[in-house]
Amino acid sequence: NAGVTQTPKFRVLKTGQSMTLLCAQDMNHEYMYWYRQDPGMGLRLIHYSVGEGTTAKGEVPDGYNVSRLKKQNFLLGLESAAPSQTSVYFCASRTGLMNTEAFFGQGTRLTVV
Amino acid sequence: AQSVTQLGSHVSVSEGALVLLRCNYSSSVPPYLFWYVQYPNQGLQLLLKYTSAATLVKGINGFEAEFKKSETSFHLTKPSAHMSDAAEYFCAVTRNQAGTALIFGKGTTLSVSS
Numbered sequence: 759n760a761g762v763t764q765t766p767k768f769r770v771l772k773t774g775q776s777m778t779l780l781c782a783q784d785m786n787h788e789y790m791y792w793y794r795q796d797p798g799m800g801l802r803l804i805h806y807s808v809g810e811g812t813t814a815k816g817e818v819p820d821g822y823n824v825s826r827l828k829k830q831n832f833l834l835g836l837e838s839a840a841p842s843q844t845s846v847y848f849c850a851s852r853t854g855l856m857n858t859e860a861f862f863g864q865g866t867r868l869t870v871v
Numbered sequence: 872a873q874s875v876t877q878l879g880s881h882v883s884v885s886e887g888a889l890v891l892l893r894c895n896y897s898s899s900v901p902p903y904l905f906w907y908v909q910y911p912n913q914g915l916q917l918l919l920k921y922t923s924a925a926t927l928v929k930g931i932n933g934f935e936a937e938f939k940k941s942e943t944s945f946h947l948t949k950p951s952a953h954m955s956d957a958a959e960y961f962c963a964v965t966r967n968q969a970g971t972a973l974i975f976g977k978g979t980t981l982s983v984s985s
Contacts, residue, residue, distance in 0.1 A: 762914075791972055798880065800961060800977040801915075806970040814970060848914060850973075856965045857903045857922035860973050862914040 760784050764849050764863035771839045771870045779834040779866050781849030787861075789854045790832040791816075792824060794845040795865070801848060807832055808854065839870045873898045873964045877976035885984050890934075890949040892979045894962030897943065903965040904945045905973065906936055910958045918960075921945060932956070957983045 762783045771777055781790065788809050793801040803816030807826040821843060823835045832851075836843060846867050850860040878893040896902050903922055907915040919930025926938045936947045947960060959980050963973040 789970065791970075793975075798977060800975040801973075803972050803974070806972055808970055816970075816972065850915075852971070854971060856967070856971050857920070859905060859917045859920060862907075862916075864914045865912075 762849055762851055762861050762863040764847075764866050766866060767864065768867050769869070771836075771868065773839060773841060773870060775839050776835070776837050777839065777868075778836075779847055779849075779868075781832045781834070781851075781863060782830055783832075783849075783851040783861070784830065785851060785861065786829070787851035787853055788829075789852045790826065791850045791852070791860065792822070792832065792834045793848045793850065794818065795848060796845050804834065804847075839868075841870045844868060844870045872968075873902060873966050873974055875904075875962045875964050875974065875976040877960075877962050877979050879979055880977065881980045881982065883982040883984065884952045886954055887951050890947070890952045890956065890981065892947040892960050892962075892981065894936075894945045894947065894976060895943050896945060896962075896964050898964060898967070900967055904936075904938065905963045905965075906930065906934070906945075906947050907961045907963060907975075908958050909961065909978075915961065918947070952981075952983045954983050954985065957981055 792804040805824040810829040849863045852860040906918040962976040
């Protein structure tokens with residue numbers, strides 16, 4: 759049972775380059791989330807999806823786009839990377855019920871130089 | 872809007888000592904609260920959750936937390952720290968809005984010395 763899988767695990771980008779982070783879950787969860795983790799800031803919500811074909815903005819959406827074409831996959835895109843987007847990115851999935859836990863991937867460490 | 876505040880960004884204890892990590896919540900409705908642990912270079916793992924069934928919640932690895940509505944708190948405790956408990960701990964609350972995302976505190980790093 760893989761749970762939530764993120765690819766890649768590490769990436770270095772130059773300013774202005776683009777990339778896509780992939781999140782895949784095998785638990786048939788409706789809800790999926792993208793967070794970024796920065797020192798002393800905890801985890802902040804970037805975008806989320808409540809089902810296939812739907813996406814919505816979280817707390818810090820600027821500079822990111824997302825897509826949920828298949829229920830099991832949630833993609834996070836950076837169109838033009840900036841040094842401020844250097845962070846660790848986590849994907850999570852959940853059933854959608856408020857009293858259930860979210861399951862997290864292992865994270866993607868992104869450095870923008 | 873829901874939020875959580877973790878008091879103390881770093882906590883240091885000796886092996887065998889009591890662990891106390893503090894979390895206070897702000898919510899206009901009864902909250903669903905969670906504690907997660909993150910070991911270095913890993914994802915987040917659920918320690919325990921409060922879902923109104925019982926105010927004292929027991930989790931994995933000997934941790935427990937008590938929900939106190941009068942104090943709006945959900946502090947995490949462990950009677951005797953072990954070296955393997957060294958990690959970062961996050962308190963979280965379910966957002967009572969579309970998407971029901973978890974809203975996290977800023978985290979507390981626990982150091983355990985021998």
